[in-house]
Amino acid sequence: MSNLAQIQESFEAYKNAFEQGQISANEYKSLLEGLEVEKSVTINAEELQFKEHLHTAISAAISAASMLG
Amino acid sequence: MKKLITAVLLTTTLSGCALIDAYFMAKYDNVEYALLNKINTLSELLVDDCKDQKKSHSNFEGLYWTAVELRNFSQYIPRNKETQKLAVNMVELTKQGKEMYEKGTPISETFCKLKLGQINRSAKVAQEVIGKKPR
Numbered sequence: 001m002s003n004l005a006q007i008q009e010s011f012e013a014y015k016n017a018f019e020q021g022q023i024s025a026n027e028y029k030s031l032l033e034g035l036e037v038e039k040s041v042t043i044n045a046e047e048l049q050f051k052e053h054l055h056t057a058i059s060a061a062i063s064a065a066s067m068l069g
Numbered sequence: 070m071k072k073l074i075t076a077v078l079l080t081t082t083l084s085g086c087a088l089i090d091a092y093f094m095a096k097y098d099n100v101e102y103a104l105l106n107k108i109n110t111l112s113e114l115l116v117d118d119c120k121d122q123k124k125s126h127s128n129f130e131g132l133y134w135t136a137v138e139l140r141n142f143s144q145y146i147p148r149n150k151e152t153q154k155l156a157v158n159m160v161e162l163t164k165q166g167k168e169m170y171e172k173g174t175p176i177s178e179t180f181c182k183l184k185l186g187q188i189n190r191s192a193k194v195a196q197e198v199i200g201k202k203p204r
Contacts, residue, residue, distance in 0.1 A: 003194060010187070017179055026172070027180035030165050034187040037165075041158045041191040045198040048151035054091035055203050 003042040007035055095149035097202040101156075104139040105199060108132060108159060109192035112185045119181035126170035132188060133163040152202075155195040162188050 001009070014035075018028040111132060118124040140156040143149055166184040169176055 003190075006190065010183075014183065017183070022179040023177050023183070024174075024180075026174075027169065027177060030169055031180070031183055031187070034162055034165055034184060037158050037162045038187055038191055041155060041162075041194050044151055044154040044158065045194045048155070048198045049201070051091045051094050051151065052198070052201050052203065054088070055094055058088060058092045059203075 003045075004039070007038055007042070010038075011035060090148060093148055095146050095152065095202065097200070097204050098143075098146070100142055101139065101152060101199055102196065104135060104142065105159075105192055105196040107135050108139070108163075109189060109196055111135070112189035112192060116182050116185050119178045119185070122170075122176060125176065125181050126167075129163065129166040129170055129184075133160070133167045136160045136163045152199060155199070158191060159188075159195065162191055 011032075014023070014028060014031045017023045018025070023031070111128070115125075115128045115132075118128055136156070136159040140153070140160050143152045143156045146152075166181075166188065169180065169184070
């Protein structure tokens with residue numbers, strides 16, 4: 001399951017827990033705010049992953065160019 | 070050859086700054102990884118304490134302190150912007166849990182488990198990507 005699909009599933013689970021009286025309104029609010037942070041974690045992790053891939057590609061290109069030269 | 074083509078394609082579509090930033094990005098750091106692993110492991114195991122309000126309050130405080138330690142550790146490492154952002158996210162998430170226990174009202178076992186779940190998932194995502202930083 002992707003991270004964003006997991007966030008969607010959590011949203012449904014929190015809504016159910018609130019509607020069934022398992023969590024208070026304040027707890028529900030805190031969990032929803034947490035989902036916003038989780039979304040941000042996913043975005044920031046993707047940015048870092050992109051940079052890592054770019055680093056690998058540049059390093060490989062430099063190695064290849066060094067061999068040619 | 071495939072990698073060389075990818076690199077050439079990337080260099081033609083990205084700005085010089087982005088390339089320099091990626092090439093000189095902060096390397097893998099054992100301390101960052103260990104602190105995230107601690108948050109990941111504790112948030113997985115502390116679910117067992119959720120019935121105990123006092124213990125849970127102290128557990129959330131401990132998670133918050135570890136997240137703050139991670140943020141403080143990563144903040145002055147050059148070219149480490151993404152890790153710094155992830156550390157700030159971990160501080161925010163653990164703070165949300167800690168603050169609920171500081172209100173003085175009883176906190177449900179369900180909330181405790183769900184909030185620990187959020188912290189655990191986020192720590193795992195961050196740990197996985199930080200573990201892949203170049204050596």
